[in-house]
Amino acid sequence: MNATVAIIGRPNVGKSTLFNRLVGKRLALVDDTPGVTRDRRPGDARLGDLRFTIVDTAGLEDADKATLAGRMRKQTEEAIQDADVVLFVIDARAGVTPLDAHFAEVARKIARPVILLANKAEGRAGEPGIYEAYSLGLGEPVPISAEHGEGLSDLYDALREEFEKLEAAEGPSEEAETDIVIDPDADGEEDDEPAGTVDRPLRVAIAGRPNAGKSTLINKLLGEERLLTGPEAGITRDSISVDWVWRERHVKLFDTAGMRRKARVQEKLEKLSVADALRAIKFAEVVVVTLDANIPFEKQDLQIIDLVQREGRALVIAFNKWDTIEDRTEVWTEIKYQAERYLNQVRGVAMVPISATTGQGLDKLMEAVFDAYKMWNARVSTARLNKWLEGVVAHHPPPAVAGRRIKLRYLTQAKTRPPHFIVFCSRPEQLPEAYLRYLVNGVRETFKLPGTPIRLSFRKGENPYANKAKKKR
Template sequence: MGATVAIIGRPNVGKSTLFNRLVGKRLALVDDTPGVTRDRRPGEARLGDLRFTVIDTAGLEDADATSLEGRMRAQTEEAIAEADVVLFVIDARSGVTPLDSHFAEVARRSDRPVILLANKAEGRAGEGGLYDAFALGLGDPVAISAEHGEGLADLYEALLPYVERVEEEEAARDEARIGIDLDESGEAIEPETPAGTRERPLRVAIVGRPNAGKSTLINRMIGEERMLTGPEAGITRDSISVDWLWRDHHVKLFDTAGIRRKARVQEKLEKLSVADALRAIKFAEVVVVTLDATNAFEKQDLQIIDLVAREGRALVIAINKWDLVEDREAAWQAIRDAQDRYLNQIRGVQIATISGIQGQGIDRLMEAVFTAYDVWNTRISTARLNRWLDGVLAHHPPPAVQGRRVRLRYMTQAKTRPPHFVVFCSRPEELPESYTRYLVNTLRDKFDMPGTPIRLSYRKGENPYAGKAKKR
């Protein structure tokens, strides 16, 4: 991807709508509330035969540098510094405001080419603001409607001097999305290329309750203040991805919004943020659930862990803010006790103690991530499975139901990511849930699959005499 294009402007002028239009997906959250976007979000954009990286940014506001709005503005300034060309967006229906004039001067002082866009210019309502835009001194404004896709041909002409055109074959390669593929049931499909390479980085989602330190952890990992952080809870709204190289392994990290209890999520914007976080879990390969060491394993933590397990993703638990713990030996024992008590469904899940703000334990966490990924991809031969099944049946056969014992005849592995096993048996509907848990736990221990979700399903063998008439 060649040129980088930053979209800037005051709040609620349609920057995220334009970003979604250019990338061809609803990646950025969009709402009528001003200030929805906070972190800068990059995306792979296409406009005709132009291919470039576009950066969505927070709305520019004149505020103190230490405030949340001031830190958001700093993120936008970083995006301007990274860009080859800047799209300065105004609301044509509102006309030019004093804030537009103030930040137009900021854009003009940057050493980047600036293209002025008058958004929401459809119909007559935007004509006045379009003519007012000439007063900003940024050249002729380009009238567009990001919501309806109008004016994109004029935007193409404006970008053409700064963005290289690509041939059709190269464009097709650029459009390929690297990530986890799902089958019809939502299970991950095993790829041909191993994860951790440049062609297919390992996708790791960092999730947890609000203010657990997720964004701070990612900033420490990549070594820069990429994510917006602060003492306020719930700063992150969009799920933002960043690329990272760890020990020659390529990783794509996803920062997500904090997930609160469903009953507490009332506002539409927070619902959208949580939905974005859940989507990041669904398309991740490994999910790191971040807990606050000062109050770990609360009910919401357990619900998030259970959600990840039900989605079938590889799981690692990070106990963050470990630097705040005074009696670490007692705290670690309490964590182990909680693990034994609450996490029976994913017994043996790896737990790493870290400090995102000090950078402690990050290597240990990533070692656990790659170990969990390897276990998630475990494949066991059919012969080994059936030898194990014979031993299990001899030691602990399934219970008899109405005087007849359920017969388990044959077992094979259907999928990996997570490991999914199929048992062929008679009357599978009669097997109690407790026996399924017994098989899963024994399978986990025998074949060394700690902490990964395991799927076990049953299939009923066909009765060869079902269609024949009964003899007298």
């Protein structure tokens, strides 16, 4: 069985550190500041021979439902409802606090198995807190150190006991007839498989400035309040991945933190959040840059778009809050004019007006996402490329440099994702930048690759008489 385990506890007791320890990666942001984690984050955990889904949650706080802390607590409560086992974490060095006691009372009423963990129990400083933990009424505490990896064998025993109880309650499973685990990436041909399948979901990152409606957009796509949202800017900190199915095609959506201008990012925590967002963009296949339709093409918007282009990701631009626009025809005409002015590097990129609040335009957005992915994987035959190159050279030959004409001899596509073309020519180092852009735009328009990042490299053709000249010497 694939059990789900939720980690809960008050802020700053080491939940995210334990999460990272169990998944074996630094996925969740960790900082000394309380309340770093806000959304619930799932991960594939491994402890000995146990495989399960671990869910990191926001710190439990006693706050009004309308406040940010209250909305964070609601996310944690939903994670508890979806879990099979709950890990209640306290700080052994701080001992049992009134907030621990308050939420332990809540945990005792949970209709789920609860394992009490006394974290930060390394050394003698945590011993008093371990003994105090018995007073919470959650059974014998398991002393661990998530940071140093101590006590994980005891956690393994506790989890294994609960998993066996769950399996016994569910009865024998047909899937349990074999111990063979098939790894879809084992053959190393993941890149050749089409995205959108169960084993190969399309990775889509939602990026943009703070308060552009990224989390709201994902919630609307999912049809549930999966991610924390609100009027406050900068709510999202971690890059959260969510699995979703659209028209029988599997998608992994990545919600990212809003990226402000670099000069404004001063706090360490925000720097970590932005770095996490950049990492999500780097490993995505398609990036949806979300802009506010009321103030599109701000300087930071253009920098994010340029970043996506430089990373070579397929790009779609979503103009959110379209429901607040009154004269839509006039605004859309202005948006297209500004796009031609500012987005030369991704000319023809797909632009979709949407409303994350009402759901307007979301199907068109996903159609644009899959179209962008298809173009990102496009391959053009060498014969077609060279036929086009002959016409280009005849119509607009490269300029002469120092009285000598640069010769373009051959054009071929080296790889996809994004499309990368190589031109063999004489004296490539002297080819002007303007002519390079001319070739890139020509490839984009001729072979129907609008908005796709295109890489164009130049190589110097070898002189067939070079070796003969050396022998004569």
